[in-house]
Amino acid sequence: MKHLILFGAPGSGKGTQSALIAETYQLKHLSTGDMLRAEIAKQSQLGQLADSYISQGLLLPDDIIIDLLKNTLQQLNEDTKGIILDGFPRTVAQAIALNSLVAELNQEILMLIEITVKTPELIERLVQRGKLLGRSDDNPATIQHRLEVYHQQTEPVIDFYRQAGKYNHVDGNGTIEQIFDRICLILDPLVAINV
Ligand code: ADP
16 A cells, blocks of 8 residues: 655645545545544544644644554555545654554555645635635634744655655645646656556
8 A cells, every 4th residue: 555645834735636636546535634623523532632732723742643643544444545645744753653654554655745835825825714714723823833833843854755765846836727737747657657
């Protein structure tokens, strides 16, 4: 089983593009943010904890999120081709844990693709999304904080995959279709080798 990581700052379009990738390449879309929001909706213990971090624009502790992912990867159905990971790993500790986990389970990370978008555009998109969807973390103060957290804690993950020869990136400006086409240019040859 071979997995892909879609990577980028809040507002870069990871969720939208992951859904398209999942559909086109028959991968399972796994968004840690969506999983946590589902727990919040259920008002589970994990949901209550997640809510306190998410609404402040903070990352959940690594051990909690790694456990969540571990359970999911262990429960994958045999005929799952692979996963598109959206929102994980978000720290170098998570990337290291993911490496051991996939090795243990005889799975593999094929590649990390970063969607790059300039900060003013990210802020604009997140403010608009806040107005449309009313997500608790899409307000100006929390957006600012999430972007800082991204630069400090999440961006270093890029070097981890770059050093492993598994890093690629696409320009995240343009229409959803244009960005998806750019991602397909990377994925098509990769999929042809790995089917
Ligand atoms: P965005 O990329 O727009 O910030 P996500 O839905 O990916 O949105 O994540 C929302 C929030 O969920 C994050 O700000 C964080 O609080 C929490 N979260 C999601 N994934 C992780 C993760 N891998 N590690 C820690 N916290 C996470």
